[in-house]
Amino acid sequence: MGKEQTIGQMAMAEENYSGLMLVYGKTLLDKGKIESLEEIFKKIRSCTAEELQDLANEVYDVDRFSFLTYLPKPV
């Protein structure tokens, strides 16, 4: 469900041509190539649960987050 939902959102976003061209231009400047949506979909579909869990443990480390809070001024 998560995979197909993400892929569907990306497919819908592709309808925005100006946004799509900006993304392609940025990718071309950064990496010298353009990755098609089909290639990206393939990579997303190839994810395994173990890979996602390992990545979550690595990247979503709660001890490494910074916090910013805006509180209402006391009256």
Next chain:
Amino acid sequence: MQGFAQRQPAIGYKPSTDTHYKEVTQTHCALGKPALSVFDERRFKLYLLNNILGGPSMNSRLNMALREKHGLAYSIESVYQAFTDTGFIGIYYGTEEKAAAKARRIVLREIQKLGRENWAPCNFIWEKNKPLGRWPWLRKITPA
């Protein structure tokens, strides 16, 4: 054409906590940290993770926990942005001042659950062989 981005990896990040008083009516909270750059091949996995955690859909983990279940947040979202030298993941939510501490606990718990809970196929439905029916339909209606 070759990519000419030649950036050095960003280093020296240290977690910090800041609180400010502003002319606002609710409490605004944001948390974030560095993440994967555009050159990391795992970035699409992180994009998927971010979408599951706090993507634009109503069934994201944070939305279900903070809005649907506890009714604490007016808005909740997570983002992942990849740059040439680093990346960024962030979560924002707005809530009442009296609920801010509880909301933060719930957000952190959902983040921890990403890496701890068992991602069994029943929790993360595999549809590898399902044809992407929406995709051919979108191609058909989009002007050439």
